Amino acid sequence: MIKVGIIGGAGYTAGELIRLLISHPEAEIDFVFSTSNAGNQISKVHQDLVGSLDKIFTDTVNPNVDVLFLCLGHGNSVKFLKANTFSENTKIIDLGNDFRLEADKVFEGKSFVYGLPELQREAVKDANNIANPGxxxxxxxxxxxxxxxxxxxxxxxxxxxxxxxxxxxxxxxxxxxxxxxxxxxxxxxxxxxxxxxxxxxxxxxxxxxxxxxxxxxxxxxxxxxxxxxxxxxxxxxxxxxxxxxxxxxxxxxxxxxxxxxxxxxxxxxxxxxxxxxxxxxxxxxxxxxxxxxLLKGASGQAVQNMNLMFGLEETTGLQLKATYF
Amino acid sequence: MIKVGIIGGAGYTAGELIRLLISHPEAEIDFVFSTSNAGNQISKVHQDLVGSLDKIFTDTVNPNVDVLFLCLGHGNSVKFLKANTFSENTKIIDLGNDFRLEADKVFEGKSFVYGLPELQREAVKDANNIANPGxxxxxxxxxxxxxxxxxxxxxxxxxxxxxxxxxxxxxxxxxxxxxxxxxxxxxxxxxxxxxxxxxxxxxxxxxxxxxxxxxxxxxxxxxxxxxxxxxxxxxxxxxxxxxxxxxxxxxxxxxxxxxxxxxxxxxxxxxxxxxxxxxxxxxxxxxxxxxxxLLKGASGQAVQNMNLMFGLEETTGLQLKATYF
Amino acid sequence: MIKVGIIGGAGYTAGELIRLLISHPEAEIDFVFSTSNAGNQISKVHQDLVGSLDKIFTDTVNPNVDVLFLCLGHGNSVKFLKANTFSENTKIIDLGNDFRLEADKVFEGKSFVYGLPELQREAVKDANNIANPGxxxxxxxxxxxxxxxxxxxxxxxxxxxxxxxxxxxxxxxxxxxxxxxxxxxxxxxxxxxxxxxxxxxxxxxxxxxxxxxxxxxxxxxxxxxxxxxxxxxxxxxxxxxxxxxxxxxxxxxxxxxxxxxxxxxxxxxxxxxxxxxxxxxxxxxxxxxxxxxLLKGASGQAVQNMNLMFGLEETTGLQLKATYF
Amino acid sequence: MIKVGIIGGAGYTAGELIRLLISHPEAEIDFVFSTSNAGNQISKVHQDLVGSLDKIFTDTVNPNVDVLFLCLGHGNSVKFLKANTFSENTKIIDLGNDFRLEADKVFEGKSFVYGLPELQREAVKDANNIANPGxxxxxxxxxxxxxxxxxxxxxxxxxxxxxxxxxxxxxxxxxxxxxxxxxxxxxxxxxxxxxxxxxxxxxxxxxxxxxxxxxxxxxxxxxxxxxxxxxxxxxxxxxxxxxxxxxxxxxxxxxxxxxxxxxxxxxxxxxxxxxxxxxxxxxxxxxxxxxxxLLKGASGQAVQNMNLMFGLEETTGLQLKATYF
Missing domain, CATH: 3.30.360.10 (Dihydrodipicolinate Reductase; domain 2)
Structure with missing residues (x-):
């Protein structure tokens, strides 16, 4: 199982990630980090999760997760990564805009690949770090x-x-x-x-x-x-x-x-x-x-990138029931 | 023309009052009081009024208006009336809940009538001050x-x-x-x-x-x-x-x-x-x-009460086009 | 008072015309024609009119009204005018698209003016018949x-x-x-x-x-x-x-x-x-x-054109309270 | 794999069933019956299925499916079952109201169990036919x-x-x-x-x-x-x-x-x-x-009942991502 950490857990994209990952057969949520909600039940914020997730927000990270999703306001991913250290093996998927442009793609030795699979699936597969598109x-x-x-x-x-x-x-x-x-x-x-x-x-x-x-x-x-x-x-x-x-x-x-x-x-x-x-x-x-x-435009594509990075079938955990009505 | 002052002009009920009074044939808006917006065009806040009203919010009251509408948060009408003095002839219509109950109906010598015309039209006609219903x-x-x-x-x-x-x-x-x-x-x-x-x-x-x-x-x-x-x-x-x-x-x-x-x-x-x-x-x-x-439940009923208090036809300025769709 | 006939009375634009005209100080609704609803209370179809209008739909026209509003599906105004005759003095305002284009502007001796006042207010004032814009x-x-x-x-x-x-x-x-x-x-x-x-x-x-x-x-x-x-x-x-x-x-x-x-x-x-x-x-x-x-894009502009054609102030009956919320 | 037939395939509950079953790991859709749409792509009606399902509506049933979902207007399940014969082994789940009441529970030798698992899970497990609740x-x-x-x-x-x-x-x-x-x-x-x-x-x-x-x-x-x-x-x-x-x-x-x-x-x-x-x-x-x-109130509960009837984990295929926003 891929161990997942989520940073900025109270926002929309984090909520969607949690909704996706609780049913993902190859991933498990290790921690959901939120300074403003640390100690609270996650299902008090993402209230559809009542009955689905019995876990609390934390303000402590596990530096050894396999993958880290950054769901922070634009500009805050850089700040967070400066302030926190993770294992060399931890892959990072940033849902903000900090690393999307050529000029921003390398940060403290980490190289970020623009995570649009339709543009460059092979590069995503080989990536250690992903800048998830807007x-x-x-x-x-x-x-x-x-x-x-x-x-x-x-x-x-x-x-x-x-x-x-x-x-x-x-x-x-x-x-x-x-x-x-x-x-x-x-x-x-x-x-x-x-x-x-x-x-x-x-x-x-x-x-x-x-x-x-x-x-x-x-x-x-x-x-x-x-x-x-x-x-x-x-x-x-x-x-x-x-x-x-x-x-x-x-x-x-x-x-x-x-x-x-x-x-x-x-x-x-x-x-x-x-x-x-x-x-x-x-x-x-x-x-x-x-x-x-929030899905193909954010958290769904982030999971799609995770699937590719970890050698899983691209659609794993993403065959979602449309709302339609 | 009835000279009208509106207190708490940036809220929903004040906005509705303004919308009603700009077309009321027997009333004119003397001032719209808003401490947070003083000096700004009213149509910058109530933006449907572009082209209809060229007037600014004020933080100064005219103590001689004929009628004063209080559009303040519940509990704030009392505070406002303690801090501001108006002419003895100024009638007051309070859209908050400060004077609705029997125990609250007299305030510093002013007596408030509960302004539900269907309950007591005659009392409204004779009233100097109205507690507008919720x-x-x-x-x-x-x-x-x-x-x-x-x-x-x-x-x-x-x-x-x-x-x-x-x-x-x-x-x-x-x-x-x-x-x-x-x-x-x-x-x-x-x-x-x-x-x-x-x-x-x-x-x-x-x-x-x-x-x-x-x-x-x-x-x-x-x-x-x-x-x-x-x-x-x-x-x-x-x-x-x-x-x-x-x-x-x-x-x-x-x-x-x-x-x-x-x-x-x-x-x-x-x-x-x-x-x-x-x-x-x-x-x-x-x-x-x-x-x-916002109308029969607030500002429309307030104007209905004003009409009754000033001896006008009850429906004056209130024959509104329903939106319906 | 301008006597008004409305044709196609069950549709949206006819409903809006009725809503406008019941409060118009210079016009009165003579009849509202609807074959499908003849004999029914108008307020059974336009249900916001309960308490405002006690009148029934008719399938008989009064050929001597001062102005006739055609609120029919596109193409049906021509059919209606072929089947029904009105006084020479009856002005016509067509809300459909039958007479808007140069090629369609004359119909059986009647000449239609494109009723966009901002484009040609004077021509509207002089018009006997109006093609109301889309x-x-x-x-x-x-x-x-x-x-x-x-x-x-x-x-x-x-x-x-x-x-x-x-x-x-x-x-x-x-x-x-x-x-x-x-x-x-x-x-x-x-x-x-x-x-x-x-x-x-x-x-x-x-x-x-x-x-x-x-x-x-x-x-x-x-x-x-x-x-x-x-x-x-x-x-x-x-x-x-x-x-x-x-x-x-x-x-x-x-x-x-x-x-x-x-x-x-x-x-x-x-x-x-x-x-x-x-x-x-x-x-x-x-x-x-x-x-x-439905207003500036249809019935409101139609009343604006009526006002101009009958020498009234252009805004008569059209100073409407915005819904805004 | 459980072979599924769906009757009345163009309606809301059938659409939801299809959405659920295309990702259900233990079931596969054998046919979707719709007389009005026979021959058309299912994804032309349930248009979120573009890219997910390449199958057409049929007006021919396969009498040997394992389970049949009836998604017909109330009263039409009886008519359909009179006109069509299925294998003795075919289980039936009726989403209409034809068999919910005690008086209606036996139809031509088939006995229907009221399919509310929280009321009677064991009876559902043993049932051959289910009347799915409203x-x-x-x-x-x-x-x-x-x-x-x-x-x-x-x-x-x-x-x-x-x-x-x-x-x-x-x-x-x-x-x-x-x-x-x-x-x-x-x-x-x-x-x-x-x-x-x-x-x-x-x-x-x-x-x-x-x-x-x-x-x-x-x-x-x-x-x-x-x-x-x-x-x-x-x-x-x-x-x-x-x-x-x-x-x-x-x-x-x-x-x-x-x-x-x-x-x-x-x-x-x-x-x-x-x-x-x-x-x-x-x-x-x-x-x-x-x-x-449409889910716990119809198609989701129908699949829940199917899971129970076929000895599957009750939640199979039903761990859905909430829309929430």
Missing amino acids: CFATAIQLGLLPLADAGLLNQDVHINAVTGATGAGTSLSATTHYTWRDNNFSYYKPFTHQHLGEINQSVKQLQNGFDSDILFMPNRGNFSRGIFATIYTDFEGSVDEAKNMYKAYYKDAAFTFVSDDNLHLKQAVNTNKCLIHLHKHKGKLLVTSIIDN | CFATAIQLGLLPLADAGLLNQDVHINAVTGATGAGTSLSATTHYTWRDNNFSYYKPFTHQHLGEINQSVKQLQNGFDSDILFMPNRGNFSRGIFATIYTDFEGSVDEAKNMYKAYYKDAAFTFVSDDNLHLKQAVNTNKCLIHLHKHKGKLLVTSIIDN | CFATAIQLGLLPLADAGLLNQDVHINAVTGATGAGTSLSATTHYTWRDNNFSYYKPFTHQHLGEINQSVKQLQNGFDSDILFMPNRGNFSRGIFATIYTDFEGSVDEAKNMYKAYYKDAAFTFVSDDNLHLKQAVNTNKCLIHLHKHKGKLLVTSIIDN | CFATAIQLGLLPLADAGLLNQDVHINAVTGATGAGTSLSATTHYTWRDNNFSYYKPFTHQHLGEINQSVKQLQNGFDSDILFMPNRGNFSRGIFATIYTDFEGSVDEAKNMYKAYYKDAAFTFVSDDNLHLKQAVNTNKCLIHLHKHKGKLLVTSIIDN
């Missing part, structure tokens, strides 16, 4: 990778995506107050979302000379889970050529599938899937990409 | 008054009611976080809600010897506005007798109507109405009562 | 008119907009089933929405040589009311220049306002407003435009 | 069984419960239209819900002389999944005595747990759990009971 970044990259791989991203890329309220984290804010968000819609950080860095980086990894603009509008939806992204850019081929290209690119993907039909968000909610749909209008290819922001 | 208290009393008036509340009264998230106020809390409340349901303060005091008081005002239990379960719904209350108790008559009794009791009511059909919450949302439906099952009379918690 | 078309045109008026739409225009479920009409369908739509998101008719015709027509009316593409993605949101539209295109000036241009263009508009702050949908819900926000990123101007699809 | 009936019975078992239900039982829109089935209706149900609340069948029959039957099975009234108000919530039930009745003991009694009664239950803390609906959504909370107010015991109506 949620919007995952949905958008999975919509772009086949085009970049074919060198076909040669014009502006227009992206509009909407995320659920869990994307904003557990802290209370005006825009996550129920009375504000209920039946509401809005955007934030137009064209300047922080995930553009990792998206550009991956696109350039596949299509070296890429220098078009990625125009990305991120929106807040009035739902809790999920990302629905639409992407369009110039494309000369037919929709069937596009489909074949995408299906070929994702033929070995464990969770990314091309749908022949229009998509709606709930097809992916509470699963680790990314579903992709392709549509052609005049000279534009419209790519739709949907994920659950 | 939201649950309004919905429930309007469901009970005709029975109490007929002396028919002689057994336990069972009440289940659900309120929207605006009922919890603007402050952020775990149970008003969008991710928690979205598609959720829960209760709070079972059988001990603070509005039971004023409900019992009004029932006894009409039915002197009332000494049965009122068993009230208050619930949190996953919507923003409205209260849906079901009430049942023993009743020997037919449903038609009940309807006649309720219709007679409310024949002069400006906003309370008996519906022959089943009710659903949105019939009352964004209106100042209370709709009542009656149903008989074996020996029980089931009374359904619905209101908008 | 909901998406209204939000998008109000976001584009100042640019078109200045001749500045010279590159592709990218539009993403999301509408509430009332946009799909009252008929039941898979995508309006609660279990499907709750917490869901999807698009439809990518780049080919039927409102593109009237949008292009108005843009060309102001900017004669306009020949760029309007790339419009319409989405289905999980809310009932409202349209939130984002629009971007190339713009060389500063954001302040854009604001000044928009404020100048809308200086006399009764319901369209430029907001200095970011917008969220509920600022416009249950009002007749259109709120506009401008943002500049590198060479792109981002225009946000929000409306209530 | 959703409200499950939540309410699990709230009442310990009291009935102790013979303590001696006064009226007051129940208020709210269910999600999936409780109403897939057919489109006025009260499942998104625009109606969004942010709405209502009740139906006050005091006369059809599940009262099976609830009374089970209570009497444990407490022979039970003859009090069960006063049950069923409500429609504006969410898709889940049942939140509150139940109160007279109880002389302390809350700790009640807790001990409930914990003892459910000590071997695989999915029913007593929570020391207040409950909210989403703790159970997308799980097969029933969570129970106990609270005492004066002489009343308040029991809260929450389930997912």
Whole structure:
């Protein structure tokens, strides 16, 4: 059994990790670290776990766990790793954005691999440390990778995506107050979302000379889970050529599938899937990409990376029942 | 024109008052007092007012307004009135719970009348100061008054009611976080809600010897506005007798109507109405009562009271377009 | 008093018209025509009207009303007018799309004016018959008119907009089933929405040589009311220049306002407003435009047009209390 | 592997069964029968299954499956079994209400056992045919069984419960239209819900002389999944005595747990759990009971029954990741 430590245990992504790992046949939770909740029952915070988990939060780490998941606010993984030492054999999967960009990939001798299996499954398998992709970044990259791989991203890329309220984290804010968000819609950080860095980086990894603009509008939806992204850019081929290209690119993907039909968000909610749909209008290819922001966009992909790193079947513990309704 | 001052201007009930008063033909807003927002545009806080109101919050009161609405947290009206002095002619309408109970009705020489027009319209007309009823208290009393008036509340009264998230106020809390409340349901303060005091008081005002239990379960719904209350108790008559009794009791009511059909919450949302439906099952009379918690349950009723106090038509400025969808 | 007839009375837009007109000081509802509901109380269908309207649906028209609102499915206004004759003095306001395009503007001797007051208030005032704009078309045109008026739409225009479920009409369908739509998101008719015709027509009316593409993605949101539209295109000036241009263009508009702050949908819900926000990123101007699809996007604008046609103050009966929560 | 046939495959409960069984390690879906969808991909109807299931609906049954799940409208299981013959070894689990009551338990020589494991696990293990309980009936019975078992239900039982829109089935209706149900609340069948029959039957099975009234108000919530039930009745003991009694009664239950803390609906959504909370107010015991109506209230409990009938661990394939957000 893989011994797991989880840091930052009171947040959404930690909660999802716990939900996944309590049923994972090859992993067991060694400790869940939360300074603010140390000593409390985990099921007092993640309250669906009543009857499923009888364990308390700790403020002491076990430095010999096999894998450590960092579920901290962005910038705090670096701080945590400076303050705490783990065994040389402990693998690290960081769900924050501290190690995603090329410039940040080496930290105190540890090298982090960008953990998007559809981009570089073999590198993930060999990795000791993983920088887990961002949620919007995952949905958008999975919509772009086949085009970049074919060198076909040669014009502006227009992206509009909407995320659920869990994307904003557990802290209370005006825009996550129920009375504000209920039946509401809005955007934030137009064209300047922080995930553009990792998206550009991956696109350039596949299509070296890429220098078009990625125009990305991120929106807040009035739902809790999920990302629905639409992407369009110039494309000369037919929709069937596009489909074949995408299906070929994702033929070995464990969770990314091309749908022949229009998509709606709930097809992916509470699963680790990314579903992709392709549509052609005049000279534009419209790519739709949907994920659950907390699973394929965070904790599910983190477990997927763990599975790969430890030589397990990629889907172990991740064949989840969709909520759908 | 009635000159209006509003105290506690950043909250939900103050926002609703402003929305009502900017279109009220006989009243004008003199000042909106908010210490936390003094100097800011009101439309920066109540953002639907862009284009409708070009006025700023103040931390200075005009002691000569004709009427003062207190929209403060419970207990703070007393504090505010101790610290601030107004003209003898300034009428006060308190939306908090400071002056609702018999024991609290006189404060520093000012006498407060419980402002439920359906219970005591004439007393409201003559009042200088009003204690505006609570939201649950309004919905429930309007469901009970005709029975109490007929002396028919002689057994336990069972009440289940659900309120929207605006009922919890603007402050952020775990149970008003969008991710928690979205598609959720829960209760709070079972059988001990603070509005039971004023409900019992009004029932006894009409039915002197009332000494049965009122068993009230208050619930949190996953919507923003409205209260849906079901009430049942023993009743020997037919449903038609009940309807006649309720219709007679409310024949002069400006906003309370008996519906022959089943009710659903949105019939009352964004209106100042209370709709009542009656149903008989074996020996029980089931009374359904619905209101908008921020209007008939707070600010709308406050304006209704103002209209009565100033000799205006009771419905002035309150013929609101229901949202319905 | 303006005597009003409403055709197609059981639908959403007719319901909203009734809600508006029962409080309109200069108009009165003469009849509400609905073949499917003839003989029934109107308040049995539009159930928020309990206590507000005691009138029944009819299947007989009064040919001498002053104004007739057609609230029929698209294509059915022509059929209705062929089958029914009205006085020469009866003005017609069609909420469908039968008469919006240049090619359709004259029908059996009647000439229809496109009823977007911000585009052509004077023509509306003089009109005998109005083609009321579509909901998406209204939000998008109000976001584009100042640019078109200045001749500045010279590159592709990218539009993403999301509408509430009332946009799909009252008929039941898979995508309006609660279990499907709750917490869901999807698009439809990518780049080919039927409102593109009237949008292009108005843009060309102001900017004669306009020949760029309007790339419009319409989405289905999980809310009932409202349209939130984002629009971007190339713009060389500063954001302040854009604001000044928009404020100048809308200086006399009764319901369209430029907001200095970011917008969220509920600022416009249950009002007749259109709120506009401008943002500049590198060479792109981002225009946000929000409306209530049933009010400014349909029935509210229809009443606004009626007011203009009958020489009333444009805002009469339309100073509505926003729901906001 | 247990070979499974599913009848009525296009509905909610069939969809949930498929979602559960595709990951069940000891069962495999042999066929999914749907006359209306025969020949279509299952993933065209249950669209979250894209990438998970490549199988088509059939209108031909395999009479030799090991177990048959009937997911038909109430009354249609009898019709189906009259028209179709299966092997003597085929076990049947009926999710409708055709065989739940004592009077209906034997049909053409087949005897049906009421499949509530917490009531009669051993009988389920030995059963050839199961009548799977109703959703409200499950939540309410699990709230009442310990009291009935102790013979303590001696006064009226007051129940208020709210269910999600999936409780109403897939057919489109006025009260499942998104625009109606969004942010709405209502009740139906006050005091006369059809599940009262099976609830009374089970209570009497444990407490022979039970003859009090069960006063049950069923409500429609504006969410898709889940049942939140509150139940109160007279109880002389302390809350700790009640807790001990409930914990003892459910000590071997695989999915029913007593929570020391207040409950909210989403703790159970997308799980097969029933969570129970106990609270005492004066002489009343308040029991809260929450389930997912489609899982513990339907398909999850059906699989639980299958597991018991086939000698599997009761939780096999049912350790589901809660949605929670």
